Amino acid sequence: MLIVQKYGGTSVGSIARIKRVARRVLATQKKGHQVAVVVSAMSGETNRLLGLAKKISEEPDHREVDVIVATGEQVSVGLLALAINKLGGKAQSFLGHQVKITTDSAHSRARIRAIDAEGVLDACRQGKIAVIAGFQGQDENGSITTLGRGGSDTTGVAIAAALKADVCEIYTDVDGVFTTDPNICPTARKIDRISYEEMLELASVGAKVLQIRSVEFGMKYGVPIHVRSSFNKTEGTWVVPEDKSMEHVVVAGVTATRDEAKITLFGIPDKPGVAARIFAPLSEGGIVVDMIVQNVSADGRTDMTFTLPKGDVKRTVELLRTKCGDLCGGGERVSTSEGLAKVSVVGVGMRSHAGVAQKMFEMLAKEGINILMISTSEIKISVVVDGKYAELAVRVLHDGFGLDKPPAERTQVQ
Amino acid sequence: MLIVQKYGGTSVGSIARIKRVARRVLATQKKGHQVAVVVSAMSGETNRLLGLAKKISEEPDHREVDVIVATGEQVSVGLLALAINKLGGKAQSFLGHQVKITTDSAHSRARIRAIDAEGVLDACRQGKIAVIAGFQGQDENGSITTLGRGGSDTTGVAIAAALKADVCEIYTDVDGVFTTDPNICPTARKIDRISYEEMLELASVGAKVLQIRSVEFGMKYGVPIHVRSSFNKTEGTWVVPEDKSMEHVVVAGVTATRDEAKITLFGIPDKPGVAARIFAPLSEGGIVVDMIVQNVSADGRTDMTFTLPKGDVKRTVELLRTKCGDLCGGGERVSTSEGLAKVSVVGVGMRSHAGVAQKMFEMLAKEGINILMISTSEIKISVVVDGKYAELAVRVLHDGFGLDKPPAERTQVQ
Numbered sequence: 001m002l003i004v005q006k007y008g009g010t011s012v013g014s015i016a017r018i019k020r021v022a023r024r025v026l027a028t029q030k031k032g033h034q035v036a037v038v039v040s041a042m043s044g045e046t047n048r049l050l051g052l053a054k055k056i057s058e059e060p061d062h063r064e065v066d067v068i069v070a071t072g073e074q075v076s077v078g079l080l081a082l083a084i085n086k087l088g089g090k091a092q093s094f095l096g097h098q099v100k101i102t103t104d105s106a107h108s109r110a111r112i113r114a115i116d117a118e119g120v121l122d123a124c125r126q127g128k129i130a131v132i133a134g135f136q137g138q139d140e141n142g143s144i145t146t147l148g149r150g151g152s153d154t155t156g157v158a159i160a161a162a163l164k165a166d167v168c169e170i171y172t173d174v175d176g177v178f179t180t181d182p183n184i185c186p187t188a189r190k191i192d193r194i195s196y197e198e199m200l201e202l203a204s205v206g207a208k209v210l211q212i213r214s215v216e217f218g219m220k221y222g223v224p225i226h227v228r229s230s231f232n233k234t235e236g237t238w239v240v241p242e243d244k245s246m247e248h249v250v251v252a253g254v255t256a257t258r259d260e261a262k263i264t265l266f267g268i269p270d271k272p273g274v275a276a277r278i279f280a281p282l283s284e285g286g287i288v289v290d291m292i293v294q295n296v297s298a299d300g301r302t303d304m305t306f307t308l309p310k311g312d313v314k315r316t317v318e319l320l321r322t323k324c325g326d327l328c329g330g331g332e333r334v335s336t337s338e339g340l341a342k343v344s345v346v347g348v349g350m351r352s353h354a355g356v357a358q359k360m361f362e363m364l365a366k367e368g369i370n371i372l373m374i375s376t377s378e379i380k381i382s383v384v385v386d387g388k389y390a391e392l393a394v395r396v397l398h399d400g401f402g403l404d405k406p407p408a409e410r411t412q413v414q
Numbered sequence: 415m416l417i418v419q420k421y422g423g424t425s426v427g428s429i430a431r432i433k434r435v436a437r438r439v440l441a442t443q444k445k446g447h448q449v450a451v452v453v454s455a456m457s458g459e460t461n462r463l464l465g466l467a468k469k470i471s472e473e474p475d476h477r478e479v480d481v482i483v484a485t486g487e488q489v490s491v492g493l494l495a496l497a498i499n500k501l502g503g504k505a506q507s508f509l510g511h512q513v514k515i516t517t518d519s520a521h522s523r524a525r526i527r528a529i530d531a532e533g534v535l536d537a538c539r540q541g542k543i544a545v546i547a548g549f550q551g552q553d554e555n556g557s558i559t560t561l562g563r564g565g566s567d568t569t570g571v572a573i574a575a576a577l578k579a580d581v582c583e584i585y586t587d588v589d590g591v592f593t594t595d596p597n598i599c600p601t602a603r604k605i606d607r608i609s610y611e612e613m614l615e616l617a618s619v620g621a622k623v624l625q626i627r628s629v630e631f632g633m634k635y636g637v638p639i640h641v642r643s644s645f646n647k648t649e650g651t652w653v654v655p656e657d658k659s660m661e662h663v664v665v666a667g668v669t670a671t672r673d674e675a676k677i678t679l680f681g682i683p684d685k686p687g688v689a690a691r692i693f694a695p696l697s698e699g700g701i702v703v704d705m706i707v708q709n710v711s712a713d714g715r716t717d718m719t720f721t722l723p724k725g726d727v728k729r730t731v732e733l734l735r736t737k738c739g740d741l742c743g744g745g746e747r748v749s750t751s752e753g754l755a756k757v758s759v760v761g762v763g764m765r766s767h768a769g770v771a772q773k774m775f776e777m778l779a780k781e782g783i784n785i786l787m788i789s790t791s792e793i794k795i796s797v798v799v800d801g802k803y804a805e806l807a808v809r810v811l812h813d814g815f816g817l818d819k820p821p822a823e824r825t826q827v828q
Binding site: 015018019049052053055056057060061063064065067068070071074075077078079081082083085086091092093095097098142143144 | 470471509
């Protein structure tokens, strides 16, 4: 098999841990596999480097910041290659431009456009272990780019796709993907298999174990992703194409995101083009609006509410006042509310199971949790509630949908 | 003018110092010059990175060590570019492979083969300040290489040569090249102008202000090098082609190297091929022998003495015993002596002035300093003395040859 292993910052966070990763990589090779490894910067290193840049400029030039932070992964690949060689293996490090990984020029959040992994493949064929810097690439001008936080996951899966690898193993400091955050809900269980789509939805609503774009890559190129712990040998979570068995599990996971806020505009004209006039300036201002709800109209006027990260509230209100003051009385008819949470349940089984939303609302009502907003997709239902209920809501929904039980028993529940 | 400025590790050793360098670079540009800047790693950074590598392996693979240590300069160029941009300038960083600087594949001590500085030149023409990583290049396989300690000097001068720059300014933490080490000799004076050849000889016998290869580059391509302090604006030392005026100054500088040792082989056969048999295994063992002296032969036998760094003595004796034991009685007829110093006087004026050696010996004899070995070149005389006399010998020769006086008065002295 050709296996790509990706190790995160915690897994290579010290010299001792780098040596442990080297042993693990070599053990994999000794089983007869070809191995390419993608590594992140040692934990804390990216923040240290960003800190240096911030000491010079609060708004540093993205191109040069990428030059600086890319050194974190560069040190990691060198050290891991040394550790593998020290143990008698043959390793060769590859930086983004050496692989080569071509991206667009959106520094600090670049997207991979192409990977020419011929050199890496050559190294693997010669029995070498290719040690590849995650998180970084090169744009068409030859400038260094980085893929944004968690970008090493994307590098791992993209390299696996380019190499047509049999699996991309994502090593992390937890045992896999859980039905919900074990810190909130003690009955949380490790998920054995989950579909790309479910994983995408979970990642987009707060499960931080995989970067969203890495899942998109996996789905697009059909790369099986195995999320597992670098601290033990237990099987983790396989992220794979959807199959029939998954449909029986209605809800695969529950997550919550905190620090949500909502803004309501009262009495805006209920006519075409108004929503566009409200949201265009926000979008231009880089503000990501999540849910949007519009009330039933009365007398040609309506109320509109949307959610956004708490940190963006002040700037958003300012933008509304200056860019479309005529619609909201110069800001007079704008109300804000912070301290909210979004709680979501995700599962491909929802496609074939009716009444999931209804059950969800009942469970929350029974605990006296008021639902402020609702949004649904084909495989996800999200509700906004008062932030103080977030943990309770997660626990109630988790056990209510039977996630505290193994999948085989769970299907009986619903 | 097109000016290349090179700043060493101390000059960019902190965020505050990087900001100061940025101001200096911009001030140079504001005077109407085009500027390219070469920078070293922040002081201490290269050692920190080497320390990480050593924690993994005592004999780490050179290719991967280069990947690791090259990040030191990478961080520096990013930070300096940010600092220049923050002050309203337009800077662009260049790594070795981006310039691009092609070297051989001798990792950790690579030699520059070619520089294609078209991109740098383009940036300069557009009014940008090119900020170039010193010390690093790329070999023909696309692997990162480094040029060895002090390699940023070489990058600076080589870039200046490639750009056909008017001057390469080497910024350091001293005011220039001195007639001798001011810590040893309080009458030491800053040299205003010195020839490439003198600078080469001084650098080879202990003056550490410029890397030898950078001087070789300057000489080969006729790049005027201006060594000066980054902490003030005073003129430093110009390293330039030899001119007539320099001949009047017989001795340009005095230096001493400590930690020398000598090894003597007694009663070796005085016939062709013996020296080769002795020194071949040392050369293969990477031991750099400096001076070699052979006594007048008696009864077909002779004694041979050579100097070498103190740290190599033990290994050398071992090599002599195992590789040519028949010549030295299995090591019985080998004697070693440590704690020596080599004191040298350098000056192009020696070519046209007789009796410099004689004067030197007289001065040392007057102080009761015994000369153990002598070696001369066209523009240099070196003597080996007991290490305890090193400082005294330097002071005596320095003032004896009039280096405590300005050059104009000095020519009268001899």
